[in-house]
Amino acid sequence: MKKYLIAGLLAAGIAAPAFAQDAGADNGRFTGFRVEGLAGYDRVNSDGHSDGVSYGAGVGYDFQAGNMVVGIEGEAADSTVDECVNGAVTIADRLCVKAGRDLYAGGRIGAVVGSNTLLYAKAGYTNARVNSEYEDGTAGTAADFNLHQNLDGIRAGVGAEFGVGTNAFIKAEYRYSNYEQGIERHQGVVGVGLRF
Secondary structure, eight states, X not given: OHHHHHHHHHHHXXXXXXXXXXXXXXXXXXXXEEEEXXXXXXXXXXXXXXXXEEEEEEEEEEEEETTEEEEEEEEEEXXXXXXXXESSXXXXXXEEEEEEEEEEEEXXXXXXXXXXXXEEEEEXXXXXXXXXXXXXXXXXXXXXXXXXXXXXXXXXXXXXXXXXXXXXXXXXXXXXXXXXXXXXXXXXXXXXEEXX
């Protein structure tokens, strides 16, 4: 799969000069500061998997030179992924694990295709919080706990951004994150934003 994504991005980069005349006055469409709202599918894998919805906001700054775009970006998100198991250790206990906030900082590089479409790849650092809560079945005992753990990881993804009007854009993105302790995350998100 990775080789097809790389081949697609290279093909877009090679084909982009053919569209340069169409770009005309829009040559700098993808330059500047941007803000965006994001939402989409979230799957967290550990020993099993749990599905939910990811939602958050991002900021970034891109620079366009001809048909090439490079940028930096950051994101803060949360998730509805939540898994509970009864009888984890004893018959009456309950263990719940919930995906918490997720922070990301990284960069992206892409190619402009036509006058208002950007195809890009991204990579960077991510830090996710996992909240664990355990109740042994008897209220208020010393065995009960509530633990918040931060996990470092890396994220890679690909996406497409489409200019709408003068400053607005919509985007679709797939991203894969790999965290400590063997935890993985697959996300498919859409976004809406403004460029200044």
